[in-house]
Amino acid sequence: MSIEHDIADFITAFIADRTGVPAHDIEPDENLxxxxxxxxxxxxxxxxxxxxxxxxxxxxxxFQYPTVGELSxxxxxxxxxxxx
Amino acid sequence: xxxRIDTDAxxxxxxxxxxxxxxxxxLLRRARQHPERVLFRFLDEQGREEDVLTxxxxxxxxxxxxxxxxxxxxxxxxxxxxxxxxxxFIVAFLGCLLAGRIAVPLNLPSRRRVDRCxxxxxxxxxxxxxxxxxxxxxxxxxxxxxxDLPLAWLATDTLRDEAEVAAVLPPPADDRIAFLQYTxxxxxxxxxxxxxxxxxxxxxxxxxxxxxxxxxxxxxxWQPHHHDMGLILGQLLPIMLGNETVLxxxxxxVRQPLIWLDAVSRYRAVLAGGPNFAYELAAQRWQxxxxxxxxxxxxxxxxxxxxxxxxxxxxRFAATFGPLGYRPATMLPCYGLAEATLFVSGxxxxxxxxxxxxxxxxAESERRVRDDLGGTGRIVVGCGLPSQEIDxxxxxxASGERLEADSLGEIWVSGATNAxxxxxxxxxxxxTFAAEIADEPGxxxxxxxxxxxxxxNDGHIYICGRMKDLLIVDGRNLxxxxxxxxxxxxxxxxxxxxxxVFEDERGEQRRLVAVVEADRxxxxxxxxxxxxxxxxxxxxxxxxxxxxxADIVFIAPATLRKTTSGKVQRSxxxxxxxxxxxxxxQPLAVSDAV
Numbered sequence: 001m002s003i004e005h006d007i008a009d010f011i012t013a014f015i016a017d018r019t020g021v022p023a024h025d026i027e028p029d030e031n032l033x034x035x036x037x038x039x040x041x042x043x044x045x046x047x048x049x050x051x052x053x054x055x056x057x058x059x060x061x062x063f064q065y066p067t068v069g070e071l072s073x074x075x076x077x078x079x080x081x082x083x084x
Numbered sequence: 085x086x087x088r089i090d091t092d093a094x095x096x097x098x099x100x101x102x103x104x105x106x107x108x109x110x111l112l113r114r115a116r117q118h119p120e121r122v123l124f125r126f127l128d129e130q131g132r133e134e135d136v137l138t139x140x141x142x143x144x145x146x147x148x149x150x151x152x153x154x155x156x157x158x159x160x161x162x163x164x165x166x167x168x169x170x171x172x173f174i175v176a177f178l179g180c181l182l183a184g185r186i187a188v189p190l191n192l193p194s195r196r197r198v199d200r201c202x203x204x205x206x207x208x209x210x211x212x213x214x215x216x217x218x219x220x221x222x223x224x225x226x227x228x229x230x231x232d233l234p235l236a237w238l239a240t241d242t243l244r245d246e247a248e249v250a251a252v253l254p255p256p257a258d259d260r261i262a263f264l265q266y267t268x269x270x271x272x273x274x275x276x277x278x279x280x281x282x283x284x285x286x287x288x289x290x291x292x293x294x295x296x297x298x299x300x301x302x303x304x305x306w307q308p309h310h311h312d313m314g315l316i317l318g319q320l321l322p323i324m325l326g327n328e329t330v331l332x333x334x335x336x337x338v339r340q341p342l343i344w345l346d347a348v349s350r351y352r353a354v355l356a357g358g359p360n361f362a363y364e365l366a367a368q369r370w371q372x373x374x375x376x377x378x379x380x381x382x383x384x385x386x387x388x389x390x391x392x393x394x395x396x397x398x399x400r401f402a403a404t405f406g407p408l409g410y411r412p413a414t415m416l417p418c419y420g421l422a423e424a425t426l427f428v429s430g431x432x433x434x435x436x437x438x439x440x441x442x443x444x445x446x447a448e449s450e451r452r453v454r455d456d457l458g459g460t461g462r463i464v465v466g467c468g469l470p471s472q473e474i475d476x477x478x479x480x481x482a483s484g485e486r487l488e489a490d491s492l493g494e495i496w497v498s499g500a501t502n503a504x505x506x507x508x509x510x511x512x513x514x515x516t517f518a519a520e521i522a523d524e525p526g527x528x529x530x531x532x533x534x535x536x537x538x539x540x541n542d543g544h545i546y547i548c549g550r551m552k553d554l555l556i557v558d559g560r561n562l563x564x565x566x567x568x569x570x571x572x573x574x575x576x577x578x579x580x581x582x583x584x585v586f587e588d589e590r591g592e593q594r595r596l597v598a599v600v601e602a603d604r605x606x607x608x609x610x611x612x613x614x615x616x617x618x619x620x621x622x623x624x625x626x627x628x629x630x631x632x633x634a635d636i637v638f639i640a641p642a643t644l645r646k647t648t649s650g651k652v653q654r655s656x657x658x659x660x661x662x663x664x665x666x667x668x669x670q671p672l673a674v675s676d677a678v
Contacts, residue, residue: 036630
């Protein structure tokens with residue numbers, strides 16, 4: 001599996017876990033805010049992505065790339081440059 | 085480090101003297117006695133020390149702000165405080181208190197969520213705003229949507245503060261209002277709790293005495309300063325104690341919760357805590373190899389309050405961080421609310437949290453607490469002994485009669501820590517703050533709205549739920565009627581009074597559930613629009629309130645239960661939901677719930 005897919009699955013599972021919204025209801029191109037991901041959980045997500053992929057991410061990343069699709073591409077790029 | 089040891093004796097000497105002084109007065113005495121001693125350190129996003137404030141700095145800077153405020157407006161004016169996480173807030177807050185102004189600490193509004201903020205500004209009749217230079221322009225812009233708000237702005241970090249202002253004198257610890265705490269009330273009807281100088285002093289002393297704290301009790305906090313826990317515990321308690329406190333922003337904690345634990349270790353903290361989710365998050369985000377060399381053995385009190393305390397979290401946290409020196413008896417579940425300034429019960433220290441497994445059915449039908457010996461009962465975590473400075477009564481909310489121990493009823497609190505009331509709401513204030521127990525005239529109690537009992541064999545307070553259908557999400561209060569309103573507004577096919585929002589607390593995580601009653605039109609349209617409609621409802625609720633609706637259920641026309649006066653019966657709908665007794669329109673919705 002490509003790293004992008006892995007990241008997308010991780011983000012989807014994270015949202016399902018934190019919000020209770022079933023994973024199959026989470027669409028790749030929908031704004032994460034639509035699932036009730038609050039600003040606090042968005043920061044939690046950034047930290048969790050940092051932990052898992054060993055990168056440092058700007059805290060506002062989720063606001064810049066607010067969908068599962070965009071966010072996983074953005075994290076994958078940063079992970080690639082960080083040499084993970 | 086040597087400077088701190090140097091000032092320990094000086095800080096200790098003030099222990100008795102400050103017990104009944106206003107918090108600003110205490111700061112003055114400590115600034116005179118040990119000006120060089122560190123009061124606050126602020127950690128940046130990476131956990132590095134970014135800023136330091138000594139007792140002397142804090143007094144000097146707040147007295148300069150007070151002098152500036154004294155030159156404009158009048159005593160008793162309400163002043164809104166908009167501050168980022170950092171050390172600028174506390175000196176502005178104390179500056180207001182020193183100038184006899186009423187401080188109104190507020191969350192930073194965003195463009196989308198400015199409504200609540202504007203209502204509060206209007207409710208308290210605020211004319212003056214304090215902030216920092218970096219935020220002023222953006223805030224002016226956001227608040228400009230209400231052209232009728234004539235606000236004067238002051239960026240307190242631009243004031244020159246080389247010398248203190250001699251003419252500034254601290255207020256006495258009397259019944260004048262020190263600040264308004266706007267955590268109660270719904271979005272549409274904000275309620276500002278009026279906290280007096282005496283309330284603050286009383287509550288700080290209650291915490292100090294109950295938890296056996298003093299100048300050596302270093303603390304680490306990350307809670308936002310516009311919340312009662314962050315303000316009273318994180319920013320004001322240190323001044324009474326004369327200790328050294330490490331602060332960080334809420335976002336720093338949420339992004340990397342282990343920074344919090346690392347700070348406990350590095351600064352040898354004795355006291356640190358938060359709502360239950362903080363412990364859950366820290367345990368969740370720990371990984372093998374993280375926090376190596378970290379030593380949590382100095383941690384004597386891990387406060388757990390402002391939300392339901394979960395036994396599973398206590399176990400998980402202890403299992404995860406036990407190897408780093410954390411002791412299970414460190415966990416100290418406590419109970420409090422803004423209407424009582426903050427703290428009501430918790431402790432004694434260094435005892436294991438008390439868990440009782442109670443028979444939920446007996447509790448519901450007879451209002452009696454019976455221990456469930458079969459191991460299938462509902463686990464309730466004790467929130468400790470009430471402070472010695474207050475009286476707690478468990479009262480039948482309908483008859484107003486005092487109930488005996490091990491009976492379920494509403495928790496009533498009496499004592500000098502009870503706030504003065506709600507700002508400009510005399511009727512609601514009287515109903516909440518001036519209740520009397522039947523046949524016990526003359527003693528005023530504050531009604532908490534929380535349901536619980538006092539343990540017959542230990543005298544500890546156990547909290548079982550809320551009287552009103554208040555939703556508590558991550559320590560934040562949310563009113564179901566606000567969420568229901570948003571849902572109704574989110575789509576034209578959802579009609580007014582057709583929706584019930586409640587919390588499903590079964591399982592590991594509490595989930596918000598919305599039951600939406602369809603009329604015939606919606607019922608017909610539903611098969612085609614269901615997915616989009618759910619999305620729309622979730623998006624609207626999330627944008628407006630920042631919370632997730634985990635499950636959305638559509639039910640048949642005319643099956644939403646209401647009282648004869650037309651009020652939605654949320655608890656009944658919740659019962660039906662949990663017992664699969666709803667008349668569902670979409671079987672698909674049920675599979676979501678699993």
